[in-house]
Amino acid sequence: MTPKIKLYGTERCHKTKYYQGFLEKRNIEHVFLDVEENNDSAEELRSLYENRRLNFPTITIGTKKLRNPSDKQLNKNLKNECNR
Numbered sequence: 001m002t003p004k005i006k007l008y009g010t011e012r013c014h015k016t017k018y019y020q021g022f023l024e025k026r027n028i029e030h031v032f033l034d035v036e037e038n039n040d041s042a043e044e045l046r047s048l049y050e051n052r053r054l055n056f057p058t059i060t061i062g063t064k065k066l067r068n069p070s071d072k073q074l075n076k077n078l079k080n081e082c083n084r
Contacts, residue, residue: 004060005023005028005029005031005059005060005061005078007020007033008033008057009035009056009058011037013057016057019074022074028078048060055067059074061081062081064077
């Protein structure tokens, strides 16, 4: 089963672009949610944080929330989700 992965960020953010490339190079299916272009995406991201800030880039893998993860941390979480 393919994990449900969401990438919250903006087109202008170099870190968001990095994570898009990271996922695409590995052929990992994901959804990109631009929090500047879409109010629903922004609200969804705000709901993940108690302070309601637009903390991007944030990646969710299933129910796991990763804020600006290292490659090692991201790979570990992707592997754990795929092994479920």
